[in-house]
Amino acid sequence: MKQLLYFFCLLACVLPGCTGPETNKMLAELTETIQKAPVYDSTKNKRIATLRQQLGNSNNEHSDAIFDVYNNLYEEYKVFNYDSAFLYAHKMKDVAVLMNDHPRGVRADIQLCFGLLSSGMFKETLDALNRIDISGVSDSIKAEYYSVMGRYYYDLGDYANDKIHTPVYDSSAGKYIDSALVLWKPGSYQFDYFKGLKDLKSGNSNDAIRLFQNLLAQQTLTPHQLAITASTLSDIYVQQGQTEKAINLLVRATIADIQSSTKETSAAFNLANLLYKKGDVKNAFVCINKAITDAVFYGARQRKVQVSTILPLIESEKLNLVESQKQQLVLYAVLVTVLLIAVVGLTVVIFRQIKKLKIAQKTISEAHLKEREINQRLSDFNQLLSDSNKIKEEYIGYFFGTNSAFFSRIEKFKKNLEQKIAYRKIDDIIAAVNNINLKKEKEELLKNFDTVFLKLFPNFVTEFNALFAEHDWIRLKENELLNTDLRIFALIRMGVHDTDKIAEILEYSVHTINTYKTKVKNKSTIPNEEFEKRIMKIRTV
Structure with a gap:
């Protein structure tokens, strides 16, 4: 664990400074946009080709229409290519002179001066500006x-x-x-x-x-206007030490410049400078390459000079970074090898411990299983004892109550017979004997049994039916508590498992009882051999 902690601490020490997640996302977008730059330039070149075609279709080289086409070509080249922009500004001037149009001539002169200034020719720019007469425009x-x-x-x-x-x-x-x-x-x-x-x-x-932020919030800005505004605002944040905000604005400006095919720009250069100072050499190198490519394409002298001051520093830093990364890779390889050896050793130890643990777990599991089995048996036994006690209590009470009532009736019958014998009333004696209804007595006995049993097992019928499909459920008649099928298994639940005893109690033959039991079990959804076990699991309340 200590080795891993040391490894991650070392990684934290050797990694270069990085920017925030939002800036990283914007820089990734900038890299994609740089790769698409030829697509945007192709679109601009198509517009230029269309304007040049208009020149070829014109018959009058000194008309307002030609001046406007030259002006449009100048606007396309204005921040795209200095030589072409300067060429069409001169052509505008020539047309204005031939047309003797002073305002158009002044406009052409101003555009020539803009080109000179963008190219970094300060003396030539001032001389040209001083020659311009803006009266009457x-x-x-x-x-x-x-x-x-x-x-x-x-x-x-x-x-x-x-x-x-x-x-x-x-x-x-x-x-x-x-x-x-x-x-x-x-x-x-x-x-x-x-x-x-x-x-x-x-x-x-x-x-x-405030002014620049309000401008950037507008949706009507052209990409070039957005780039200029964002780039200028970034200068303020650089002065205030808010480098992250400045970088984000310069990324926006550089993206907008690429999308508008603007080559006369300082955004990429300034962005490269800030990223270099922040330690992001990789992105700084991408941006400085873009800046120098644009400067060479446009022909901006001062931009080439600016780039030349920082490009060697970035390239040197990149070489140092590559060398540092090589050393880091060697260090990482050594650390990974050491860690790999440690992991292999730990793996062997862990596997041995796991093997021992599995053996111990198996022993514990077996012990727990035996313990659970014993506990379950004890629980079942306790439940059986509890059920048995309840059954005994209920049926002892039932036995004494029934016998008491029976003895009362016998005693009353005896006295009645003795009285009739005393008076020799033979006919009355015969009538009294004939009035004894054994069938009714049997039915009363069974009804009392049903009542006491359902008091002990009120859910017996429901749980009994649960062992069958719905169409095989036992549906009792009105005022019927149990039928013969249910009484047979009620006696079994009471602990009477002897078929002879069941037959004797219910006054059926043994064969009849076995037939009833087999018929019921065959209809059940569970195996026959499990049926009586499930009956015994029906609990008292």
Whole structure:
């Protein structure tokens, strides 16, 4: 037992830190979703192919319809592939210039800047943003411009990640976000998200959490919007040290990114970083591979740099884990071998003890069986004694009562005869003698026997019938207590087993009594040889 306890304690010491059951379930779902990523990408590629086909069917390369198709292609590639997104943003710009459409040109410029920023080209992004003239465009385009400017400075602050430059960049970003919030409708996704983002960067974590949680509770978010919101909210929980909540949000964000074929994302990278710090190297390796695959596919330079900082650490940790697992396996093998030897030894000892125990149990069982048999015999004997005493008591009383009444009648009859003899009344004497009804006396005797017997055994008829099928039950006539069949076995129950004695009492021949007994036993549902034993088991009350 001590060896087993030591073994399990050792297992507890060598197992790595793990996450909660809910997080483990979500990580398993993420692994399945990563495996399905080619399916989601295939769906996106089909949409892109449909849009490209629309370009081939168009005769006018500089129309509103072509601009819209280019815009739709840009939206498909926006977070999917940088080069293609940049290409179609340029095509949008070319169409807008040829159409001399300033608002469309501004929109194309903003989208070019978004692509540059997503690719990590900060200087080129700022130069392009500074060249944009947003005068004369709609509020929605202006808001989009301000949001890209705000994101530029926030990303620049995250890239600097120091106490000198980051606060300055965040302050500049906040001003542009304020300008955008004025133009967005309160309650819209853009308004609530960027308001929450500004609160986060400004240190108003509680307000930011409330806004982001309200957004995540909405059912109208697109997968991409859900991913952005969940990923941003996770940053707050990371700052607050609530790692489990942050991991769960990043898992949701990564799943949503995969389902929307978003390659320009930091969710998988941030998730890998948190899992690595928590000691979950296996899942961290899966996530970092997904992050670097997406970064390479999209062409995001800063993402490649970020991944390169942690990927070697995770790979090194994975190698260490593999080596550690090898050592653990060796240790487990030694422990299992020792335990196996111990189990074999214990098994031999146990079998020997079981063999001895079986012998002892057999001896005890035999003793108990004999004891039970003796007790049962004593119980049966006591019951017979009790029944016998009751029978004797009842029938002694019955005998004296019957004889007393009989002697009274004899004495009265004697006096009557003596009187008639004295007066020589021969005719009266003959009449008196003839009035004696022996048959009636016999019937009265049997009736008294039946009454006394049923007083001792009130359930006798019911239990007697229980030994037969229902159609063979004895059904007594009105005012009949027992019939001849029942009286024969009633006498047997009373202890009169001699057939001659039974025949004498009932005034039948021995042959007749045997015939009655055989007929009754043959109708019974139990063997003939057991019948009288069952009769003797009928108890008095």
